[in-house]
Amino acid sequence: MKKTHYAVSDRLRLITGFELYLAVIGTACSLFFALENSGIQTSVLDTFIHTRILSGHVLTYVFCALPCASIFCEDLENKYIYYAVNRGKLRNYTISKVVHIYLSSVVTMVLGVLIYCLIVRIWVPWGLTSDTYYELASEGCYSSLILHSRYLLYCLAYAFNLGLLAGTLSVAASYISLYIHSRIIVLTVPALLMLILYEIADNSKFTVAAFEPIYKSFSTDLYNLLFILLLSLIPVFLFTVLIYRRLQKKL
Numbered sequence: 001m002k003k004t005h006y007a008v009s010d011r012l013r014l015i016t017g018f019e020l021y022l023a024v025i026g027t028a029c030s031l032f033f034a035l036e037n038s039g040i041q042t043s044v045l046d047t048f049i050h051t052r053i054l055s056g057h058v059l060t061y062v063f064c065a066l067p068c069a070s071i072f073c074e075d076l077e078n079k080y081i082y083y084a085v086n087r088g089k090l091r092n093y094t095i096s097k098v099v100h101i102y103l104s105s106v107v108t109m110v111l112g113v114l115i116y117c118l119i120v121r122i123w124v125p126w127g128l129t130s131d132t133y134y135e136l137a138s139e140g141c142y143s144s145l146i147l148h149s150r151y152l153l154y155c156l157a158y159a160f161n162l163g164l165l166a167g168t169l170s171v172a173a174s175y176i177s178l179y180i181h182s183r184i185i186v187l188t189v190p191a192l193l194m195l196i197l198y199e200i201a202d203n204s205k206f207t208v209a210a211f212e213p214i215y216k217s218f219s220t221d222l223y224n225l226l227f228i229l230l231l232s233l234i235p236v237f238l239f240t241v242l243i244y245r246r247l248q249k250k251l
Contacts, residue, residue, distance in 0.1 A: 006088065006096035014104055019067045023104075026063035027112025028119070033059065042129040044120045045151055048113070048158070049133045052212065060112065061190035064105040064166035065173050070186045071097055072243065073177040076250065085251060094244045098171055102236060105170040106163035113159035117152065126151035141213035141224050158213050161225075164232040165211040169193050171239045178246045206231065 014020055031048075034056030041047040051057055075081040084093050128134040128146065137146055137154075141161070145154040169190035177186040194208065201207040205217045211228050218224050 006084070006092050007099070009084075010096050010100045014067060014100055017067070020104060020108065023063045023066040023108045024111045024115065026066065027060045027108055028115040030059035030063060031057065031112070031116040032119075040120055040123055043124050044117050044126045045128045045137065045146075045154070046130045046133050047120050047124065048117060048155055049137065049214065052214075058191045058194045060109065060162075061166050061169050061194055062187050063112065064108045064163070065170040065187050065190045067104040067108060068097070068101040069105075069170045069173040069190075070177050070183045071101065072174055072247070073181045073183070073186070076178075077181070081247075082251070090247060090251065091244060094240060094247060098174070098236065098240045098243065101170050101174050102167035105167040106160065109163035109166045110156060110159045113155055113162075114152075117155045136214040139214075140216045141221050144221075161211045161213055161228060164228055165208060166190065168232045168235050171236050175239045175243050175246070178243065178250070 031051050034051045034054050035047070036054060036056060038050065038054070041050050072081075075084070081093070127149065128137060134146075137143060142154050142157045145151070145157065172193060173186050173189035176189050177183075180186065197208045201209055205227070209215050210217050210224075210231055213224075216224060217227055
């Protein structure tokens with residue numbers, strides 16, 4: 001089985017399953033839940049940035065892992081992996097699965113934030129009204145979008161950054177699923193990792209804070225984007241190698 005065949009089957013499996021759509025809705029709902037007792041702020045951007053400051057937003061990473069993070073342990077349980085590998089190569093199978101785990105997490109985060117922002121827009125306008133949040137956003141990444149009143153694009157760019165982090169956490173959870181065959185535990189791994197990473201974060205660029213656009217590590221948006229891509233993809237590559245080796249031992 002060629003790489004393209006694995007990719008096509010994985011894409012169909014993702015699109016035809018209910019998990020992706022449930023994950024998008026769950027991501028949007030978890031952002032509302034993260035507001036806790038503070039409620040919707042005076043604008044969409046104020047509300048979204050306020051949500052990011054509160055701890056409840058870690059639930060979004062649970063939903064981002066929902067579509068595909070447990071795919072390896074599921075394929076092992078239903079023996080599908082033996083059929084797939086016999087018709088191709090384990091390496092191609094592993095790469096295809098990791099790519100879909102990663103990309104589905106990015107898509108889930110972006111679409112979830114989109115739905116969240118559009119619902120909040122029903123009650124409040126787009127632009128920033130809080131001086132504190134305006135200062136944070138205007139000094140961070142994608143500030144030109146705010147200056148040109150492209151507020152929805154700013155939210156989507158913000159969500160894309162977070163999606164890259166969610167993708168990495170989901171791939172990490174998929175690796176752990178090869179040791180712990182409980183889907184519930186696997187889905188909680190991204191949230192637990194986020195809490196740990198927040199606790200050990202310091203003033204260095206190489207922390208989860210780099211994925212938050214309100215913190216700017218480099219002078220230009222392009223350099224910041226390339227930096228977080230590397231910060232996201234290097235661990236994904238390492239986890240892919242570890243997953244491949246683990247699967248070799250299991251088959």
